[in-house]
Amino acid sequence: MTVNEIVDELRGARPRASDALRLQVMTIATRPAPRTRTFGERLRGRRRLALLVPAGAAVAMAAAVVIGVTRSGSTGPVVAAAPESTARSGATGEALVAPPTAADAATAQKAAPGPLTGRLQRYSAALSLEVEDNDALSDATQQALRIARDLGGYVVSVHYATGDQGSASLTLRVPTANAADAVTRLSGLGTILAQNVQIDDLQESLDTLDRREQQVRARIAALGAAIDRADDAAERARLEEQRAQARAELRALRASQAATAAEARNATVQLDLQTKQDSGGAVPSSGSRLDRALDKALAVLAWEGIVLLAVAIAFAPLALAAAAVLATRRTRRRHEEDRLLATP
Amino acid sequence: MTLEQPLAVRPPRTLAEAAEAHLDDVLGYLLYLTRDRETAEDLASSTFEKALRLWNRFDPGRGSARTWLLGIARTTALDWFRAEARRRKREEAAAPPERVEEAFAEGLSPALEAGLATLSAGEREVLALRVVLELDGDATARVLGISPTAVSTRLSRALKRLEERVNQG
Numbered sequence: 366m367t368v369n370e371i372v373d374e375l376r377g378a379r380p381r382a383s384d385a386l387r388l389q390v391m392t393i394a395t396r397p398a399p400r401t402r403t404f405g406e407r408l409r410g411r412r413r414l415a416l417l418v419p420a421g422a423a424v425a426m427a428a429a430v431v432i433g434v435t436r437s438g439s440t441g442p443v444v445a446a447a448p449e450s451t452a453r454s455g456a457t458g459e460a461l462v463a464p465p466t467a468a469d470a471a472t473a474q475k476a477a478p479g480p481l482t483g484r485l486q487r488y489s490a491a492l493s494l495e496v497e498d499n500d501a502l503s504d505a506t507q508q509a510l511r512i513a514r515d516l517g518g519y520v521v522s523v524h525y526a527t528g529d530q531g532s533a534s535l536t537l538r539v540p541t542a543n544a545a546d547a548v549t550r551l552s553g554l555g556t557i558l559a560q561n562v563q564i565d566d567l568q569e570s571l572d573t574l575d576r577r578e579q580q581v582r583a584r585i586a587a588l589g590a591a592i593d594r595a596d597d598a599a600e601r602a603r604l605e606e607q608r609a610q611a612r613a614e615l616r617a618l619r620a621s622q623a624a625t626a627a628e629a630r631n632a633t634v635q636l637d638l639q640t641k642q643d644s645g646g647a648v649p650s651s652g653s654r655l656d657r658a659l660d661k662a663l664a665v666l667a668w669e670g671i672v673l674l675a676v677a678i679a680f681a682p683l684a685l686a687a688a689a690v691l692a693t694r695r696t697r698r699r700h701e702e703d704r705l706l707a708t709p
Numbered sequence: 710m711t712l713e714q715p716l717a718v719r720p721p722r723t724l725a726e727a728a729e730a731h732l733d734d735v736l737g738y739l740l741y742l743t744r745d746r747e748t749a750e751d752l753a754s755s756t757f758e759k760a761l762r763l764w765n766r767f768d769p770g771r772g773s774a775r776t777w778l779l780g781i782a783r784t785t786a787l788d789w790f791r792a793e794a795r796r797r798k799r800e801e802a803a804a805p806p807e808r809v810e811e812a813f814a815e816g817l818s819p820a821l822e823a824g825l826a827t828l829s830a831g832e833r834e835v836l837a838l839r840v841v842l843e844l845d846g847d848a849t850a851r852v853l854g855i856s857p858t859a860v861s862t863r864l865s866r867a868l869k870r871l872e873e874r875v876n877q878g
Binding site for chain 2: 366367368371372374375376377378379380381382383386387389390391393394395396398399699701702703705706707708709
Protein backbone atom coordinates (compact mmCIF):
# COMPACT_ATOMS: atom_id res chain seq x y z
CA MET A 366 0.00 0.00 0.00
CA THR A 367 1.55 3.31 -1.05
CA VAL A 368 1.34 6.59 0.79
CA ASN A 369 -1.04 7.94 -1.84
CA GLU A 370 -3.37 5.00 -1.36
CA ILE A 371 -3.24 5.49 2.40
CA VAL A 372 -4.07 9.17 2.00
CA ASP A 373 -6.96 8.40 -0.34
CA GLU A 374 -8.37 5.82 2.04
CA LEU A 375 -8.06 8.11 5.04
CA ARG A 376 -9.82 10.93 3.17
CA GLY A 377 -12.49 8.57 1.94
CA ALA A 378 -13.29 7.44 5.45
CA ARG A 379 -13.69 10.89 6.89
CA PRO A 380 -15.62 10.58 10.17
CA ARG A 381 -19.12 11.98 10.36
CA ALA A 382 -20.94 13.06 13.46
CA SER A 383 -23.96 11.03 14.44
CA ASP A 384 -27.37 12.65 14.44
CA ALA A 385 -27.46 12.39 18.20
CA LEU A 386 -24.17 14.26 18.57
CA ARG A 387 -25.21 16.84 16.00
CA LEU A 388 -28.44 17.48 17.90
CA GLN A 389 -26.55 17.72 21.17
CA VAL A 390 -23.98 20.14 19.81
CA MET A 391 -26.57 22.29 18.04
CA THR A 392 -28.50 22.50 21.30
CA ILE A 393 -25.36 23.81 22.96
CA ALA A 394 -24.46 26.16 20.12
CA THR A 395 -27.92 27.72 19.89
CA ARG A 396 -28.08 28.52 23.57
CA PRO A 397 -27.87 32.22 24.33
CA ALA A 398 -24.29 33.27 24.48
CA PRO A 399 -22.98 34.52 27.80
CA ARG A 400 -23.42 38.22 28.47
CA THR A 401 -21.27 40.30 26.22
CA ARG A 402 -18.48 41.82 28.21
CA THR A 403 -18.46 45.54 28.64
CA PHE A 404 -15.71 47.68 27.21
CA GLY A 405 -14.15 48.01 30.63
CA GLU A 406 -14.13 44.26 31.16
CA ARG A 407 -12.58 43.74 27.77
CA LEU A 408 -9.81 46.13 28.68
CA ARG A 409 -8.67 43.78 31.42
CA GLY A 410 -5.54 41.79 31.06
CA ARG A 411 -3.36 42.22 28.04
CA ARG A 412 -5.46 44.86 26.34
CA ARG A 413 -5.35 47.10 29.38
CA LEU A 414 -1.60 46.60 29.60
CA ALA A 415 -1.28 47.33 25.89
CA LEU A 416 -3.21 50.57 26.41
CA LEU A 417 -0.99 51.58 29.30
CA VAL A 418 1.96 52.22 26.99
CA PRO A 419 0.34 54.87 24.73
CA ALA A 420 -1.58 56.28 27.68
CA GLY A 421 1.62 56.68 29.66
CA ALA A 422 3.36 58.25 26.70
CA ALA A 423 0.46 60.68 26.26
CA VAL A 424 0.57 61.66 29.95
CA ALA A 425 4.35 62.17 29.78
CA MET A 426 4.01 64.31 26.67
CA ALA A 427 1.16 66.35 28.17
CA ALA A 428 3.16 66.93 31.36
CA ALA A 429 6.15 68.10 29.33
CA VAL A 430 3.99 70.49 27.28
CA VAL A 431 2.21 71.89 30.35
CA ILE A 432 5.46 72.43 32.25
CA GLY A 433 7.12 73.88 29.17
CA VAL A 434 4.29 76.35 28.54
CA THR A 435 3.76 77.39 32.16
CA ARG A 436 7.45 77.92 32.89
CA SER A 437 8.47 79.56 29.65
CA GLY A 438 7.06 82.92 30.69
CA SER A 439 9.46 83.55 33.57
CA THR A 440 13.00 84.61 32.86
CA GLY A 441 14.33 83.26 36.10
CA PRO A 442 15.50 85.03 39.22
CA VAL A 443 17.46 88.23 38.86
CA VAL A 444 21.04 87.89 39.96
CA ALA A 445 21.29 89.78 43.21
CA ALA A 446 25.04 90.02 43.41
CA ALA A 447 26.41 93.09 41.76
CA PRO A 448 29.98 94.01 41.04
CA GLU A 449 31.63 96.58 43.20
CA SER A 450 30.87 100.14 42.32
CA THR A 451 33.46 101.72 40.14
CA ALA A 452 32.23 105.23 40.82
CA ARG A 453 34.87 107.86 41.01
CA SER A 454 34.05 110.94 42.95
CA GLY A 455 35.77 113.91 41.52
CA ALA A 456 36.33 117.10 43.39
CA THR A 457 33.65 118.88 41.52
CA GLY A 458 31.70 115.95 40.16
CA GLU A 459 28.99 113.75 41.46
CA ALA A 460 28.65 109.98 41.09
CA LEU A 461 25.32 108.17 41.12
CA VAL A 462 25.34 104.42 41.48
CA ALA A 463 22.16 102.50 40.76
CA PRO A 464 21.06 99.92 43.34
CA PRO A 465 22.92 96.72 42.46
CA THR A 466 19.77 94.64 42.75
CA ALA A 467 17.71 96.84 40.48
CA ALA A 468 15.48 94.35 38.79
CA ASP A 469 12.97 96.76 37.51
CA ALA A 470 14.42 98.32 34.40
CA ALA A 471 11.88 101.10 34.42
CA THR A 472 12.91 102.13 37.90
CA ALA A 473 16.55 102.05 36.92
CA GLN A 474 15.86 104.02 33.78
CA LYS A 475 14.11 106.77 35.72
CA ALA A 476 17.10 106.91 38.05
CA ALA A 477 19.49 107.78 35.26
CA PRO A 478 20.28 111.51 35.66
CA GLY A 479 20.95 113.86 32.80
CA PRO A 480 23.43 116.69 32.46
CA LEU A 481 22.41 120.16 33.55
CA THR A 482 21.69 122.52 30.71
CA GLY A 483 23.67 125.72 30.37
CA ARG A 484 26.85 124.31 31.87
CA LEU A 485 29.67 122.29 30.43
CA GLN A 486 29.81 118.87 32.04
CA ARG A 487 31.75 115.67 31.56
CA TYR A 488 29.20 112.86 31.54
CA SER A 489 30.27 109.23 31.90
CA ALA A 490 28.10 106.21 32.59
CA ALA A 491 28.85 102.53 33.15
CA LEU A 492 26.14 99.90 32.75
CA SER A 493 26.38 96.22 33.55
CA LEU A 494 23.52 94.13 32.17
CA GLU A 495 22.65 90.46 32.13
CA VAL A 496 20.99 88.80 29.16
CA GLU A 497 19.38 85.37 28.77
CA ASP A 498 21.82 83.62 26.44
CA ASN A 499 24.24 84.05 23.57
CA ASP A 500 21.51 84.89 21.07
CA ALA A 501 20.20 87.61 23.37
CA LEU A 502 23.79 88.81 23.86
CA SER A 503 24.22 89.22 20.11
CA ASP A 504 20.88 91.02 19.80
CA ALA A 505 21.67 93.36 22.69
CA THR A 506 25.12 94.20 21.31
CA GLN A 507 23.70 95.09 17.93
CA GLN A 508 20.91 97.15 19.47
CA ALA A 509 23.46 99.06 21.58
CA LEU A 510 25.42 99.98 18.45
CA ARG A 511 22.20 101.07 16.78
CA ILE A 512 21.21 103.21 19.77
CA ALA A 513 24.59 104.98 19.70
CA ARG A 514 24.20 105.75 16.00
CA ASP A 515 20.57 106.84 16.40
CA LEU A 516 21.56 109.34 19.07
CA GLY A 517 24.34 110.83 16.92
CA GLY A 518 27.14 109.00 18.66
CA TYR A 519 29.72 106.44 17.70
CA VAL A 520 31.47 103.35 18.94
CA VAL A 521 34.90 103.68 20.49
CA SER A 522 35.48 99.98 21.07
CA VAL A 523 33.64 96.66 21.11
CA HIS A 524 34.73 93.42 22.64
CA TYR A 525 32.38 90.50 22.07
CA ALA A 526 32.95 86.91 23.17
CA THR A 527 30.72 83.82 23.38
CA GLY A 528 31.36 80.59 25.18
CA ASP A 529 30.12 78.93 28.31
CA GLN A 530 29.33 82.41 29.47
CA GLY A 531 29.14 85.03 26.74
CA SER A 532 30.10 88.64 27.35
CA ALA A 533 30.39 91.89 25.45
CA SER A 534 32.04 95.14 26.41
CA LEU A 535 31.25 98.33 24.47
CA THR A 536 32.56 101.87 24.84
CA LEU A 537 30.19 104.34 23.23
CA ARG A 538 30.35 108.10 22.79
CA VAL A 539 27.11 110.00 22.38
CA PRO A 540 26.36 113.73 22.47
CA THR A 541 26.08 114.76 26.11
CA ALA A 542 22.65 116.17 25.43
CA ASN A 543 21.51 112.65 24.54
CA ALA A 544 23.43 110.86 27.30
CA ALA A 545 20.49 110.34 29.62
CA ASP A 546 18.40 109.06 26.74
CA ALA A 547 21.21 106.66 25.80
CA VAL A 548 21.48 105.30 29.33
CA THR A 549 17.72 104.86 29.50
CA ARG A 550 17.56 102.97 26.21
CA LEU A 551 20.61 100.85 26.91
CA SER A 552 19.22 99.89 30.32
CA GLY A 553 16.32 98.19 28.56
CA LEU A 554 18.58 95.69 26.78
CA GLY A 555 18.83 93.34 29.77
CA THR A 556 18.55 92.95 33.48
CA ILE A 557 20.53 95.65 35.23
CA LEU A 558 23.26 94.30 37.45
CA ALA A 559 24.96 97.63 38.10
CA GLN A 560 24.65 101.19 36.88
CA ASN A 561 27.12 103.99 37.48
CA VAL A 562 26.63 107.55 36.23
CA GLN A 563 29.22 110.23 36.88
CA ILE A 564 28.88 113.89 36.01
CA ASP A 565 31.88 116.23 36.42
CA ASP A 566 31.34 119.94 36.04
CA LEU A 567 33.78 121.52 33.52
CA GLN A 568 32.23 124.98 33.38
CA GLU A 569 34.43 126.33 36.15
CA SER A 570 37.56 125.11 34.42
CA LEU A 571 36.43 126.63 31.16
CA ASP A 572 35.59 129.94 32.82
CA THR A 573 39.09 129.99 34.35
CA LEU A 574 40.58 129.35 30.93
CA ASP A 575 38.45 132.15 29.44
CA ARG A 576 39.58 134.59 32.11
CA ARG A 577 43.16 133.55 31.60
CA GLU A 578 42.74 134.06 27.83
CA GLN A 579 41.42 137.54 28.35
CA GLN A 580 44.41 138.35 30.56
CA VAL A 581 46.88 136.94 28.01
CA ARG A 582 45.20 138.84 25.17
CA ALA A 583 45.40 142.04 27.20
CA ARG A 584 49.02 141.37 27.94
CA ILE A 585 49.79 140.76 24.27
CA ALA A 586 48.07 144.02 23.37
CA ALA A 587 50.03 145.90 26.05
CA LEU A 588 53.26 144.33 24.87
CA GLY A 589 52.42 145.42 21.29
CA ALA A 590 51.91 148.99 22.40
CA ALA A 591 55.15 148.93 24.41
CA ILE A 592 57.06 147.61 21.43
CA ASP A 593 55.75 150.46 19.29
CA ARG A 594 56.89 152.96 21.87
CA ALA A 595 60.34 151.46 22.49
CA ASP A 596 63.35 153.35 21.01
CA ASP A 597 66.06 151.06 22.20
CA ALA A 598 66.67 148.02 20.02
CA ALA A 599 67.57 145.85 22.98
CA GLU A 600 64.38 146.87 24.82
CA ARG A 601 62.32 146.16 21.71
CA ALA A 602 63.85 142.69 21.36
CA ARG A 603 63.06 141.83 25.01
CA LEU A 604 59.43 142.94 24.62
CA GLU A 605 59.00 141.04 21.40
CA GLU A 606 60.26 137.89 23.11
CA GLN A 607 57.72 138.41 25.91
CA ARG A 608 54.95 138.86 23.33
CA ALA A 609 55.99 135.65 21.58
CA GLN A 610 55.77 133.81 24.91
CA ALA A 611 52.34 135.33 25.56
CA ARG A 612 51.12 134.29 22.12
CA ALA A 613 52.36 130.72 22.77
CA GLU A 614 50.49 130.73 26.07
CA LEU A 615 47.39 131.97 24.27
CA ARG A 616 47.59 129.11 21.78
CA ALA A 617 47.92 126.62 24.65
CA LEU A 618 44.94 128.18 26.39
CA ARG A 619 42.84 127.92 23.23
CA ALA A 620 43.82 124.27 22.85
CA SER A 621 42.81 123.60 26.46
CA GLN A 622 39.49 125.38 25.91
CA ALA A 623 38.86 123.31 22.80
CA ALA A 624 39.76 120.08 24.60
CA THR A 625 37.49 120.91 27.53
CA ALA A 626 34.65 121.79 25.21
CA ALA A 627 35.18 118.56 23.29
CA GLU A 628 35.21 116.61 26.53
CA ALA A 629 31.90 118.10 27.45
CA ARG A 630 30.42 117.66 24.01
CA ASN A 631 30.26 113.85 24.09
CA ALA A 632 29.42 111.53 26.94
CA THR A 633 31.18 108.20 27.38
CA VAL A 634 28.99 105.18 28.08
CA GLN A 635 30.64 101.93 29.04
CA LEU A 636 28.26 99.01 28.52
CA ASP A 637 29.10 95.54 29.83
CA LEU A 638 26.82 92.66 28.83
CA GLN A 639 26.99 89.10 30.08
CA THR A 640 24.89 85.98 29.72
CA LYS A 641 23.40 84.20 32.69
CA GLN A 642 25.70 81.80 34.51
CA ASP A 643 23.45 78.80 33.85
CA SER A 644 22.26 79.78 30.43
CA GLY A 645 24.51 77.26 28.74
CA GLY A 646 26.06 79.68 26.34
CA ALA A 647 26.96 76.99 23.83
CA VAL A 648 23.34 75.96 23.43
CA PRO A 649 21.60 78.11 20.89
CA SER A 650 18.23 79.32 22.00
CA SER A 651 16.09 82.10 20.79
CA GLY A 652 14.21 84.36 23.04
CA SER A 653 10.70 83.66 21.82
CA ARG A 654 8.28 82.14 24.25
CA LEU A 655 7.48 79.28 21.90
CA ASP A 656 11.16 78.32 21.71
CA ARG A 657 11.55 78.53 25.45
CA ALA A 658 8.43 76.40 25.90
CA LEU A 659 9.82 73.83 23.48
CA ASP A 660 13.16 73.84 25.25
CA LYS A 661 11.50 73.31 28.62
CA ALA A 662 9.23 70.59 27.22
CA LEU A 663 12.19 68.79 25.70
CA ALA A 664 14.08 69.05 28.95
CA VAL A 665 11.12 67.56 30.83
CA LEU A 666 10.83 64.79 28.23
CA ALA A 667 14.52 64.06 28.59
CA TRP A 668 14.13 63.78 32.34
CA GLU A 669 11.12 61.53 31.92
CA GLY A 670 13.17 59.36 29.59
CA ILE A 671 15.98 59.17 32.13
CA VAL A 672 13.56 58.20 34.88
CA LEU A 673 11.95 55.61 32.62
CA LEU A 674 15.36 54.20 31.74
CA ALA A 675 16.29 54.04 35.41
CA VAL A 676 13.06 52.22 36.22
CA ALA A 677 13.63 49.85 33.30
CA ILE A 678 17.15 49.13 34.49
CA ALA A 679 15.90 48.57 38.03
CA PHE A 680 13.14 46.20 36.92
CA ALA A 681 15.07 44.52 34.13
CA PRO A 682 16.24 41.60 36.30
CA LEU A 683 12.65 41.08 37.47
CA ALA A 684 11.34 41.19 33.91
CA LEU A 685 14.04 38.78 32.77
CA ALA A 686 13.19 36.42 35.60
CA ALA A 687 9.48 36.60 34.71
CA ALA A 688 10.27 35.96 31.04
CA ALA A 689 12.45 33.01 32.00
CA VAL A 690 9.68 31.58 34.18
CA LEU A 691 7.15 31.97 31.38
CA ALA A 692 9.50 30.39 28.85
CA THR A 693 10.22 27.51 31.20
CA ARG A 694 6.52 26.94 31.85
CA ARG A 695 5.81 26.97 28.14
CA THR A 696 8.62 24.53 27.43
CA ARG A 697 7.50 22.20 30.22
CA ARG A 698 3.94 22.37 28.97
CA ARG A 699 5.11 21.56 25.45
CA HIS A 700 7.12 18.60 26.73
CA GLU A 701 4.19 17.41 28.79
CA GLU A 702 1.93 17.60 25.74
CA ASP A 703 4.48 15.71 23.66
CA ARG A 704 4.69 13.05 26.36
CA LEU A 705 0.90 12.79 26.58
CA LEU A 706 0.59 12.45 22.81
CA ALA A 707 3.53 10.04 22.48
CA THR A 708 1.46 7.04 23.56
CA PRO A 709 -0.57 5.11 20.96
CA MET B 710 -28.65 44.57 -3.31
CA THR B 711 -26.41 42.42 -1.14
CA LEU B 712 -25.19 39.00 -2.07
CA GLU B 713 -25.01 36.46 0.73
CA GLN B 714 -21.53 34.96 0.78
CA PRO B 715 -21.23 31.20 1.27
CA LEU B 716 -20.11 30.15 4.74
CA ALA B 717 -16.86 28.77 3.36
CA VAL B 718 -15.93 32.34 2.40
CA ARG B 719 -17.43 34.56 5.06
CA PRO B 720 -16.88 33.96 8.76
CA PRO B 721 -19.83 32.52 10.66
CA ARG B 722 -22.03 35.00 12.46
CA THR B 723 -23.06 32.62 15.22
CA LEU B 724 -21.60 29.60 16.95
CA ALA B 725 -24.52 27.56 15.59
CA GLU B 726 -23.36 28.35 12.06
CA ALA B 727 -19.81 27.38 12.97
CA ALA B 728 -20.98 24.17 14.63
CA GLU B 729 -23.11 23.23 11.64
CA ALA B 730 -20.15 23.73 9.31
CA HIS B 731 -17.32 22.26 11.39
CA LEU B 732 -18.75 19.65 13.76
CA ASP B 733 -17.52 16.78 11.54
CA ASP B 734 -14.01 18.28 11.50
CA VAL B 735 -13.91 18.63 15.25
CA LEU B 736 -15.23 15.11 15.78
CA GLY B 737 -12.85 13.61 13.20
CA TYR B 738 -9.85 15.28 14.81
CA LEU B 739 -10.84 14.14 18.29
CA LEU B 740 -11.56 10.64 17.01
CA TYR B 741 -8.08 10.30 15.53
CA LEU B 742 -6.56 11.73 18.67
CA THR B 743 -8.37 9.53 21.18
CA ARG B 744 -9.21 6.48 19.02
CA ASP B 745 -12.47 6.20 20.94
CA ARG B 746 -15.73 7.35 19.42
CA GLU B 747 -17.59 7.74 22.69
CA THR B 748 -14.76 9.80 24.18
CA ALA B 749 -14.46 11.84 20.99
CA GLU B 750 -18.15 12.68 21.07
CA ASP B 751 -17.95 13.70 24.74
CA LEU B 752 -14.95 15.87 23.99
CA ALA B 753 -16.72 17.40 20.96
CA SER B 754 -19.61 18.42 23.22
CA SER B 755 -17.16 19.88 25.73
CA THR B 756 -15.39 21.68 22.92
CA PHE B 757 -18.59 23.45 21.86
CA GLU B 758 -19.47 24.23 25.48
CA LYS B 759 -16.13 26.02 25.77
CA ALA B 760 -16.60 27.62 22.37
CA LEU B 761 -19.93 29.07 23.51
CA ARG B 762 -18.24 30.71 26.48
CA LEU B 763 -15.39 32.00 24.34
CA TRP B 764 -17.40 33.01 21.27
CA ASN B 765 -17.05 36.72 22.03
CA ARG B 766 -13.31 36.37 21.77
CA PHE B 767 -13.38 34.77 18.33
CA ASP B 768 -11.64 37.10 15.90
CA PRO B 769 -12.08 36.11 12.22
CA GLY B 770 -9.09 38.31 11.39
CA ARG B 771 -6.75 36.02 13.30
CA GLY B 772 -7.90 32.72 11.77
CA SER B 773 -10.84 30.76 10.51
CA ALA B 774 -13.58 29.43 12.76
CA ARG B 775 -12.47 25.89 11.89
CA THR B 776 -8.91 26.54 13.11
CA TRP B 777 -10.28 28.25 16.22
CA LEU B 778 -12.60 25.34 17.03
CA LEU B 779 -9.86 22.76 16.41
CA GLY B 780 -7.58 24.70 18.78
CA ILE B 781 -10.22 24.52 21.49
CA ALA B 782 -10.75 20.84 20.71
CA ARG B 783 -7.03 20.17 21.14
CA THR B 784 -6.94 21.95 24.52
CA THR B 785 -9.99 19.97 25.61
CA ALA B 786 -8.40 16.72 24.44
CA LEU B 787 -5.12 17.49 26.21
CA ASP B 788 -7.04 18.08 29.45
CA TRP B 789 -8.68 14.70 28.92
CA PHE B 790 -5.31 13.08 28.26
CA ARG B 791 -3.96 14.50 31.50
CA ALA B 792 -6.96 13.26 33.47
CA GLU B 793 -6.72 9.91 31.74
CA ALA B 794 -3.01 9.63 32.56
CA ARG B 795 -3.72 10.30 36.24
CA ARG B 796 -6.61 7.83 36.25
CA ARG B 797 -4.51 5.16 34.52
CA LYS B 798 -1.72 5.66 37.03
CA ARG B 799 -4.12 5.09 39.90
CA GLU B 800 -5.69 2.06 38.26
CA GLU B 801 -2.37 0.49 37.30
CA ALA B 802 -1.52 0.36 40.98
CA ALA B 803 -4.58 -1.80 41.58
CA ALA B 804 -4.86 -3.88 38.40
CA PRO B 805 -3.37 -3.84 34.86
CA PRO B 806 -5.61 -1.90 32.45
CA GLU B 807 -7.58 -3.52 29.70
CA ARG B 808 -7.82 -1.76 26.40
CA VAL B 809 -10.66 -2.66 24.13
CA GLU B 810 -9.56 -2.25 20.53
CA GLU B 811 -12.39 -1.14 18.31
CA ALA B 812 -12.68 0.57 14.95
CA PHE B 813 -12.80 4.36 15.39
CA ALA B 814 -13.54 5.30 11.81
CA GLU B 815 -15.94 3.58 9.47
CA GLY B 816 -14.70 2.59 6.07
CA LEU B 817 -11.04 2.00 6.94
CA SER B 818 -9.40 -1.26 5.99
CA PRO B 819 -8.35 -3.46 8.92
CA ALA B 820 -4.68 -3.06 7.91
CA LEU B 821 -4.91 0.71 7.98
CA GLU B 822 -6.91 0.61 11.18
CA ALA B 823 -4.22 -1.54 12.78
CA GLY B 824 -1.47 0.69 11.44
CA LEU B 825 -3.13 3.80 12.86
CA ALA B 826 -3.43 2.06 16.22
CA THR B 827 0.34 1.70 16.40
CA LEU B 828 0.96 5.41 15.81
CA SER B 829 1.24 7.82 18.68
CA ALA B 830 -1.57 10.29 19.36
CA GLY B 831 0.74 13.08 18.18
CA GLU B 832 1.28 11.34 14.84
CA ARG B 833 -2.42 10.61 14.43
CA GLU B 834 -3.38 14.23 15.12
CA VAL B 835 -1.12 15.59 12.41
CA LEU B 836 -2.54 12.99 9.99
CA ALA B 837 -6.05 13.98 10.98
CA LEU B 838 -5.43 17.66 10.46
CA ARG B 839 -3.30 17.60 7.31
CA VAL B 840 -4.65 14.49 5.54
CA VAL B 841 -8.18 13.83 6.74
CA LEU B 842 -9.35 17.41 7.34
CA GLU B 843 -7.02 18.80 4.64
CA LEU B 844 -5.90 21.83 6.64
CA ASP B 845 -2.99 23.71 5.12
CA GLY B 846 0.40 23.80 6.82
CA ASP B 847 -0.07 27.22 8.43
CA ALA B 848 -3.49 26.42 9.90
CA THR B 849 -2.22 23.10 11.23
CA ALA B 850 0.78 24.84 12.75
CA ARG B 851 -1.56 27.28 14.51
CA VAL B 852 -3.69 24.48 15.94
CA LEU B 853 -0.67 22.49 17.15
CA GLY B 854 1.31 25.51 18.32
CA ILE B 855 4.39 24.55 16.30
CA SER B 856 6.07 25.87 13.16
CA PRO B 857 4.87 24.90 9.65
CA THR B 858 8.24 23.22 9.09
CA ALA B 859 7.74 21.09 12.18
CA VAL B 860 4.29 20.18 10.86
CA SER B 861 5.81 18.97 7.58
CA THR B 862 8.45 16.95 9.39
CA ARG B 863 5.91 15.41 11.74
CA LEU B 864 3.53 14.57 8.87
CA SER B 865 6.25 13.03 6.78
CA ARG B 866 7.40 10.87 9.67
CA ALA B 867 3.85 9.83 10.51
CA LEU B 868 3.04 8.83 6.92
CA LYS B 869 6.28 6.89 6.63
CA ARG B 870 5.63 4.97 9.83
CA LEU B 871 2.03 4.30 8.83
CA GLU B 872 3.13 3.01 5.46
CA GLU B 873 5.66 0.70 7.10
CA ARG B 874 3.13 -0.66 9.61
CA VAL B 875 0.43 -1.18 7.00
CA ASN B 876 2.79 -3.00 4.63
CA GLN B 877 4.23 -5.10 7.45
CA GLY B 878 0.73 -6.26 7.84
